[in-house]
Amino acid sequence: MNSPKKDFPVSQARRFLEPGPVVLISSRWNGRDNIMTLGWYTILEFTPSLWGAMISSGNCSYEMIRRSGQCIVNLPTVDQIDTVSRIGNSSGDEIDKFDEYDLTKARADYVDAPTIAECHASFECRLYDDTLVASRNFFIFEIVKARVAERPVHPKTLHYIGGGAFITAGNVTSRKALFTKVT
């Protein structure tokens, strides 16, 4: 279990999302909650804290997120690899994933959707730019609130490579001395 989550600057969400881990997107619409896995996303800006995601319209979550204009990014770690795999291979049309996978709903501050208590971090998001939603299923969100567990400082995240396999995050190496401007 991670240490309790603390408030974290939204402009620094890239610290956890830029390295490319698979994340769990929770959403709520019309009295229903759901979770999907997501690996096709990128950071887009520090301030406002923007990121973009390709969410396939085949996902149950697609309409929930499009209609609510909200979602939460939850960051899972290697101990959750089975749960992550199962979430990505089941449909919210058929099961309640929170119940099925024994996940705890925690209240978000600014978004009407549940965060996943067991995850290392949560990023509450509002839809910011839907220009490419109709043509490419590409959503741009603003992170309006971030909460991150204080320990471990470098969580062992999962990075999907296809074929049912994940790379897990390895060592951290600094080359700060070679950086002229550290962001």
Added chain:
Amino acid sequence: MNSPKKDFPVSQARRFLEPGPVVLISSRWNGRDNIMTLGWYTILEFTPSLWGAMISSGNCSYEMIRRSGQCIVNLPTVDQIDTVSRIGNSSGDEIDKFDEYDLTKARADYVDAPTIAECHASFECRLYDDTLVASRNFFIFEIVKARVAERPVHPKTLHYIGGGAFITAGNVTSRKALFTKVT
């Protein structure tokens, strides 16, 4: 040194890009070649093989890529961490990065830009959708040719976390048995 690169299916580029490694983008315009680092990108589609990138307009490469409509994604590995850091902290306005960092230009098949021979993989790209270039510096490219070193099968990639530090790719773990549809 990696083994020689072989042709690789463009639809499977996600195998290397979805886990989120920092990549080196090479480009050519008006008789000049340049290289930039990129961590803000995502896979968008298998076929056509699309990916999207936020390329800051402050980069020398921005105009080169916008005008040529082409670029090459080169995948570096942990042995190149110093070179990657230096490329990301210098400007093509001031130096020739191929010369300065002793990188070897290799010829691309479909794109008029040099690939970086020392990298594990190269993905030749053409600009596919510029809808969000003016408003958000977000370019969507199609990968038209992929070449990947055969070994190692799982290259030790670098994943930038800000502050001059990188996570290196760790172990690979399969959960294929939990996947209902493996892509």
